[in-house]
Amino acid sequence: MGCLRVALVHNQSAKSIAVASQLTKLLSTSGNIIDQENPGIVISIGGDGTLLSAFHLYSHKLEQVRFLGVHTGHLGFYTDWRDYELEELVETLCHNQEENVSYPLLDVVIRYRDGRTDKHFLALNESTIKREHRTMVADVYLKDELFEHFRGDGLSVSTPTGSTAYNKSIGGAVLHPSIEAMQLTEIASLNNRVFRTVGSSIVVPKDDWIEIRLPKSMDHLVTVDQFSIQQADVASVYYRVAPEKIRFASYRHMDFWRRVREAFIGDLS
Template sequence: MENRRNLFFFYGDDKATLIEKMKPVYDILKENGFTILDHPQHANAIVSVGDDGTFLQAVNKTGFREDCLYAGVSATDDISFYCDFHIDHVDSALQEITKNEIEVRRYPTIQVTVDHDTSFHCLNEFSLRSSVIKTFVLDVYIDDLYFETFRGDGLVVSTPTGSTAYNKSLSGAVVDPLIPCFQVSELASLNNNTYRTLGSPFILSNDRTLTLKLTHNDKDYPVMGMDNEALSIKQVEKAVVRLSDKQIKTVKLKNNSFWEKVQRTFL
């Protein structure tokens, strides 16, 4: 049971300053039997220190692990979705955690497979667009059904938790993470008497498969966004998106549910 108290800290920008500010937290953790690791391999909890972008990087760089708990510490004054603690108050919060059992929140992820060769997960969203200034053309399939031909800047596929990010700026719906689904939103679609798309975001259940096939003229120029990272692969034929069975476990504190975060952030 000893290894259940192994922690790894993942730092964002200005690492030296953040480590210095976190020293009092280290002392509290060590006093309560926690071990601070230099590598995430044997960690039971991975703590990001920075902002939401740092949290996404921490999950990505450590392989979307399901066997550990992720926690975020905000080092900015910006409202955060993934950071349940603030660096100026994390010591008092940890004192409460060490005295009481915490609840675990589970966030769904999507899995993206590109041409049967490259596969990766996203916690927020996957986006597909052209790297040149031109109309991007994609054939959209839902399961085996040809659904539409999209013309525009690109498409964004988001998880329920990612629905509050890029997706929301595209007038997508905010989705409860307890609903196993993913959402597709358009980037500046071209709609006229010749070309037509659905023109609104749509939500697919966890049993659905979304396939995005690139037309011949666009195969050399896709840019794929995986959360806050960009992936560029030439000669892409298609990208297949599904809701993954893999879930990310995070700390759930009192008065800090998903909808309480939505309320604090937007209302």
């Protein structure tokens, strides 16, 4: 059997902790090394939130790591293995080490008025911009050209894999992850004589970019996946399809449309 360097990331449920312990033993017994610092593969144990946490823990090592999810609760969108399949998982890992599938990510840059250094993030699902207790006003630019004046609850920019998450709940389209693009979706836009928006989500290709320019305010809230970033005096938030990608170990990676059907429609028999 081959030797892999494996990191485990789990949530704090009793089942996930037990699965992590069992998986650690199985991996070690089969000649693999548990390495939380420099892994070749990262296994998340829990649900999609745990996978998102694992991604952000290792987002600076995307060139060297692949991700794999074990779900211990409800069916996860990013998790292909169940908690009762651990022996099969380890066996597959050891004999099929090179298979993977890559998905696009979102590059997020927050820019400030006061000369502070830009803040840079990667998102696996989406990034949103809102205000805490008021309507948000923004100018939306596509490739440096003004596209619309927005007024409403906020804006969301999602990846294709994130298109099935928050984006879908606010009326965005579902995009296959083989499409290297990002999706801009309005959150409860207001349309009148002054503020007119396209009124539907738009899909922006990888060579274009989006910039959301904001008026002076101290209470804009920018999210990147599950993280909320309270920001004072944000001038704009810049989005593009990231040059980096996330790689998933694809030993039995479920077809995307089958995953969508099982997550949102269920058994058709």
